[in-house]
Amino acid sequence: MLELPFLVGGLFGVRHTFEADHVAAVATLVEDDDRPVTAGLAWGVGHCLPVLALGGLFLALGVELPALANRVVEFAVAALLVLLGVRVLLDRPPIGSRLFDHDHTDEASFLVGIVHGFAGSGGVVVALAAAAGSSLAGAGFLAGFSVATVVGMGLASWGVGHAVGRLRPLRLVAGLASVVVGLLLGLETLGLGVGL
Incomplete structure (x- = not known):
């Protein structure tokens, strides 16, 4: 049944x-990382935590994140x-590498994933889970x-990590794509843009 x-x-x-x-977020996070898979896994886990928490609250109590x-x-x-x-376009070192003796790409990916998990599409996932017919089916x-x-x-x-790591110009493409997608998403959120 599940x-x-x-x-x-x-x-x-x-x-x-x-x-x-x-993809734009992860491309900028893994562009200098020698272990892109772990950064992606960290992003995925971070993304799923709020989705699971919000989904669990919604399925158990009917609570959902307000529209605002x-x-x-x-x-x-x-x-x-x-x-x-912008960090990639300015050719900055990986997040945290100046303060510590190692970079913190995985931690940064995890935190970026959490922010993404709380964003709009996370609400869609929770709504779809709620429409599954039962709490058990929603949990599945x-x-x-x-x-x-x-x-x-x-x-x-x-x-993405292997492609960007091997071809230096792709770093600029990843950085520019991240800026463009961010600007479009911001305009869309304000009701001024086109859908992504």
Whole structure:
């Protein structure tokens, strides 16, 4: 009985992994990382935590994130994408590498994933889980979505990380794409732009 919601959630998670704002964020985080898969896995886990928490609250209590809070978080994602892209365009070292003897790409990826998990599409996932027919089916949907998102982002990060690491000009493309996607998402959140 749980197989179908798990499978549907998994398929949605795979598709969700490749949304423009997710790929843009991870591309800027892994551009100098020698372990892009772990950064992607950290992003995926960070992304799933708020989705699972909000989904659990919604399924158990009927509580959901207010629309205004959702818009604020979506705008924070847009600003974060712009900042990550600018960091790459200015050829800055990995996050935290100046303060410590190692970089903190995985931790940064985890935190960026958390912010993304609270953003608008996380609400869609929670709504889909709630529409699954029962709390158990909704939990199966959330579980499938989460597993697929973590694995999918790990694989996407591996591909992006290896491509960007080998071809220096792709770093600039990743940075520029992050800025553009962030600006478009910000305009969309303010009601001034086109959908991504």
